[in-house]
Structures are given as structure tokens and as C-alpha cells.
Amino acid sequence: MEGVSRNGEAPQLLDFIAKEREWLMKRLQEQSHGPPPPPEDKALELRLGPPGDEDRSNIDFTKNCDLQKDESPLSLGYFNGRNQAQAQNFAPYLQFSPSISQTQLPVLAKDSSSDTVDLQNNNDTEKKKALPPASAAANTAVPDSSQKRTAPAPVVGWPPLRTFRKNLASSDDHGKPAPKTHQNAVSSKIVSERSGKGLFVKMNMDGVPIGRKVDLNVYDSYQKLSAAVDELFRGLLAAQRDSSGRGIKSMPDEEKSITGLLDGRGEYTLVYEDHEGDRMLVGDVPWHMFVSTVKRLRVLKSSEISVLGAGGQKQDKMPSDSAMQ
């Protein structure tokens, strides 16, 4: 690593590279035990990921910091060229953690032949630009701000599981109205490339053992969400009610619509759990605020709302419906 003195001026960075595993473990621990870093520090976190992807676990960054191996001239050229060329949408392949003291930056900046330095050069100006769009798009914007998480946030297309109920809202249509497309769109666990990253929250309904997951990014109002809840659970609810053993499946006109979710007049009411774990009635705050704090949705019997205590009761956790490969 030319130009970087190996004296006490840059001990911390070298320490990182030398102690790859300890560092990695420390990061994992921090994730599981420590409080989430404040947003600006989060922006400085070392991470490996595709551009725009903010929330991934800290994969072994040191592989990329391996300055002993020869960098091919082509990839170096790429980095140099890019960094000078534009400031937008910098691919945050490597970003640096806050533990590097500020005094190190100028030292490393002298070195123009390493990836780490190039990134340092542009980090300050660019990462702020790179990250806000990412955080807006991150599909785990809400869970991310919650406490301990030993599993990482979902990445697009990972784990590699096939989901066959794709979002067809944007595909080439056949000129016919598609009332069910919406249902298909929300009934899957995909993270759709098209719509950016989805914001999926679990939704459970009283009396129905199987929950659903909804992508809140698909909706822009409480009305649409309420309509979606109706579509998603109407059939399930009717199936639960049908216990006659005659095996006659409920005809469409026997399925009652689930209405009045938002105004307290229906048989059911929509509530949600926010990031602090409190149960709240849906509909009080502006939609975008709701979307940023909601963690989980529940459809409760309106008659039971008054019975809820301070903490509310957790429903038994049932394995959610999945048909994936």
C-alpha cells in the first residue's frame, strides 16, 4: 500500500485489514447488541453491496481491501475514471466505518493506486448522495431502525427462491382490466426490481391462522390498503367459517366483504404495530408517516378492541403461507 505510512498515523485502518475476522465479528455483535448507529455514521459503514443497496450485512470487506494482490489495470482504471467523472450514484462497493479517525483520511488520500483511497477521496461528497436514495428505496427502512437483528436485511433476489405470483401491474397487458392483478401483486413475497424495493409487512387476521404479507409501497392511501385487506382475507375468512363438513366451497357471493376497517363501523378493524411495539389504530397519521413506522398489521375484531390491554396480545405465530422454490 504505497504512500501509507505504517507508523502510528494509520494504525486503525491497517488493524482492520489485519484483523479481518475480529472486525467482522465486532460488526456482527454491534448489529445484534448495540444500538443502531445514527444515520450519518450508518452512511460511513463499511459494506459490500450493489449500488443503492443500503442494508446488507457486512460481508468480508477485507477481501476487497486486499491490497497485496495485484489489481488489474482495468479495474483500477475503472475506479479512477469513475471517481473523477461523476459524483452521482457512486457505487458504494466499499465505504468506511466511523472508526477510522478523521486524521487518517488525508494520509490515505495521497495514495492513488488503491481502491480504498479512491473511495475515500469521494466518500464525503458522494455517499450522502448515494445513500439517501438507497435508504428511501430500502425495503427494510422500518425494521432497520429497530433493535437487535441477527439476520440481515433482505437483498434483492436473495435468498434465491422462485416466486411465481409476480407483480404484473407494470407488465405488457392484454388490454383487459385486471382486478386480480393487484391481489397477485401483494400476495407474494417478492422484492420487485421494477418498483424499487418493496416494503413488506406481515398481516394477520383474527380467526385466520394463516397470515399474509403486503407490500405497502404498492399503495398510496389507507383506502387502497383497506381494499387490499378485503381482497386478501375475504376468501380465507370465508374458508374458515365454512365448517359444515359438507365440503361445499364458498361461492363468491357467500364471501362477505370486509368493510369498515378504518372507521370502526365494520366487524373488523385494522390496527398496526409500530417500531416501538405499540399497537395503534390505522388512519391517524399521514400515509407516508404510517409507512415509515409500521412494522406489522393486524385485523382485529372490532368488539375486541376495547379489551386490548397496554401491550396487546401476540397471536400464535403460524408459519406463513409459502409456495416457493
Add this chain to the structure above:
Amino acid sequence: MDPKKSRDSAESARAAQFPDEVLERVLSLLASHKDRSAVSLVSKTWYNAERWSRTRVFIGNCYSVTPEIVARRFPNIRSVTLKGKPRFSDFNLVPQNWGADIQSWLAVFAERYPSLEELRLKRMTVTDESLKFLALKFQNFRALSLMSCDGFSTNGLAAIAARCRNLTELDIQENGIDDNSGDWLSCFPENFVSLEVLNFASLSSDVDFDALERLVSRCNSLKVLRVNRTITLDQLQRLLVRAPRLTELGTGSFLQDLNAHQYSELERAFGGCKNLHTLSGLHDATALYLPVLYLACANLTFLNLNDTALQDEELAKVLVHCPRLQRLWVLDTVGDEGLEAVALNCPLLEELRVFPANPFDEEVNHGVSESGFLAVSYGCRRLRYVLYFCRQMTNAAVATIVQNCPDFTHFRLCIMNPGQPDYVTNEPMDEAFGAVVKTCTKLQRLAVSGLLTDLTFEYIGRYAKNLETLSVAFAGSSDWGMQCVLEGCPKLRKLEIRDCPFGNAALLSGLEKYESMRSLWMSACKVTMNGCEVLARERPRLNVEVMKDEESSDGQAYKVYVYRTVAGPRRDAPPFVFTL
């Protein structure tokens, strides 16, 4: 005498003894595509005999060739299998409207293969118009299989049902389609009796049960029936008594309140199915109703429990009745204990797939670990295909597993947390995959995961001499890793890579390799447009396609798809696909 002349005359002498018709007849017995390819290279005579005798064609990449070229070479095709989008499109890594539309193929086939009988498509875009076109233009059409396709709706299926008088197979698997209603099923005419395979398990709408029941009754050759979730248990019973000769069954919902009479009727119906070798569906099945199956499980070789979240004890009880099981797909709700039950009860097991029930869940206190896999390897020594989603793994466990089961041909391990090391030693998982490639000499397909350095790829390049498909994600340290693979694996055909630090040097190290491969996919790596341009310039017989989206900056090649082709650059590329 000129040796070439003597060879020619010898050959023509042989040919005279062996008229073309006989040669064609002999070659018509060849089924395997690889054999046929080999045969066609022997001589011009054999090439011609082969092309005239070929009735089934398999095209692994629809853009590697044009339908005109296919039709010109093979005049007598009855069955076409086509694969379209890159496999990572299953995981939403390929934008919508990428292509792989079947219509241009159908247009040529209507002209050149009017007697086309079978069409099997995977990851293609199929519109309702195409389905209607198919139903209209091909009078002999018999078998339609659509796997992981998109672009059509149940309206298209209605057209197929209504018009294809000789249909024997309708197999709709896991597609992204508009399910408007189940009415399509009612479109089969009342005098239609030829169906042998019907799979609509992945559709969600109700179908007219009476129509289905009548259909099943009158199609005496029905062997494969996979219904969707809306079909209840008592409905299933009525279907089973009308189709006791089924060999493959996919049930609907297994959750229903049955009275004692219904229960025993259902049990008896299953008992009547003596030929069942494949069972799937079983949605929401619980310990309460699974026993109705037991009488039908004696000859079961494939049990697909992908759609039911069984616990370990429930699984164990079922497996006791399936001594001949060779393939098992389960959800990880069965846990390591469930896998121990597999090890105990399924000595003939060859294939195991364990899927995560809650892959995006934040709590990690469930699922399977290395001990479940280990247990299976001790009990099921014939294991050769594994797909395993887990949350933790160790190098030592994998080493033992492959020692127990050295015959793996497909080893797909997915440690769900990207870049996770051996959780006991905190070391990379290099040695695990090293053990796999060193021990399993027959390995054809490998998917790696966990924390991996270039060493993994050194091992792969050095030892995996039969490897054909390699999937890599969040792995590797430098270009050297990918280079090892490209320079080492002689039989490599498909390489798919995402989120790895491989750049232009790695990409270009495969210059000599790509024409012998079907395709290369690289996304979220370090490849740039410059590198791709160099590749495209050096290898004009490859299509080097770069997909741009909002996330990629100018110099970067965010998604790269490289494949060999005799068709030239795509003429139907959407605006976000650049062919260099």
C-alpha cells in the same frame, strides 16, 4: 493413393451398403440431444440423416439461434423445448419486458411445423394471443408445458382448452400470470377425452368442480393430476375414485373438517391409488389428515411437501410409510429433528430439497442447520442431489457429508445470510466447497454460499472436472477467483455470478471459454462497459448484453449477460438492453 480419396471412397462404399433410409431409421432411435449432436458431426451423410430423423429439438437459450435456422436444419420437428430468460430472472434480477417472446417462434413454426405436437417452455414470455395462435394453427397439438413463464392469463388457457382437440398435456407450473378466473377449465369440450397430464396447481382461482369431475371421469388415460388449492378434501375424494390409475397427484387444500364417514371414504380413495409414485400439494396438512395418505405411499418415490409446514414428528409419521422414497422436498419447519427422521426412514433417498418457510424473517431461531444435513448424509448414502437452505453451516460438517455421500451430482447449498463464515470456527467456507469438489468427482452442478475467498474458486477450477453449472453470490476476493474457474473447469456451460468482486480482468480471462458455454451472467460485479466492449470486439460470435437500470452509473456494467449465438445481436432487445 491419396489417403483422403481412399477415405472418401471407403465412406461412400459404406454409405452404399447403408442407405440413408436405414441410417435415418437407426438414428431415429437416438433420444439424447448430446448423442445426436455427436452423431451429426461424424460426416455429412450422418449430419443429414440425423437432421431428417430428429423429431424433438431442445434449445437451451432461445437467443442462441433463430427459428428460421432451426426450421431449415430440422424439417421434421414435432416437439420443441425452449428456454428463455437467464435463470436469475426467477429472483427478479431481470427487468420486465426483457424479451424471450414465443410469438416469433410460433410464427415460423406455423409455417414450417404445422404438425407440431409439443411445446415446452421455460422462462419465456407467452401472451394470450400466442396461446390463441397456438390453439388455432396447430391441429395436432398435444402437449403444452409452461414453467416459470409470464405474460399470459387464464384467458389464453381457455383458448387452449377449447380448441386443442387432441391435447394430452397441460402443465402450468409456477408462472407469473393473471389468474382471472377458473372458467378456462370449463372450456374443455364435453367430448374431449385425451388428457393425460393436467397441472394447474399454481393457479389460484376456483374452477368449476363439476366440470373438473366430469373431465377426470371421461379422461381414462389421466396419469398426472395436480389441482390447485381451492379443491377441498372431499372434492379430492371424488376425483380420486374416478382416477385410480393416477401416477402423480397434487392435492388441494388438506385442511378441512371431515366427519368420520368422509374421512374413511377419503382413506379408501387413496387406498385405491395403487400406482401413485409422486405426491405433492397437501396445503396446510396437519397430523390429523395426513394418515389418509398412508395407504397410497407404498410405492411413493417423490414426495413434495413444499406447501405444507410440517413439524418433525408429523414428517416422521409420514415417512414411516414411504420406504421407497427417492426424492423428498420439505420446508425447514421440520427442523433438524425432521431430517433425522428422513435419515432413519429413507435409505433409498437420492434427492433432498429443504426450503425456508420464512426466508425473510428476522428471527433466526428456526430452520435447519448443519446437523440436519449431517444426519441425512449418514442415513441416506445414495444422496446425489441436494438443495439446502440453512442459516448456519460448518466446514467440518460439509466435509463429513461428502465423505458419507461421494456421489453428489448436484450440490446447492444456500447459507441464507450472505457472506456468513463457518459459525464455529469463523473461518471462510472455502474448505467446505473444497471438500465437495475434491470428493464428488461426478459433480455437475454447484451453488456456493457463505463467506468465500478466492481459495474456493481455486479448488473448483482444480478439481471440478465435470462441473457444468456454477452459481456464485457474494463470494470471492478478486479477479483471480473467477479466472480459476474459467481456466479450470473443462465442462463448464453455465456460470451465473452476482455481487462478487470480479472485474474486467476476470471477465476477459474467459475469452477462450465462452464459446463453449451456453451463457455467463454477471450482476453487481466490478465489470465495466470498457471490459464488455473489449469482449464483444474480440468475440463477435458472442452476444455481450448489458442491462442498464437506474442504479448503474455510466461506466459500470451492472448486469451483463454473455452467450454464444449464431443468430447475431437480438432484434427485439428492449431499450434497457445494450448489445455491444
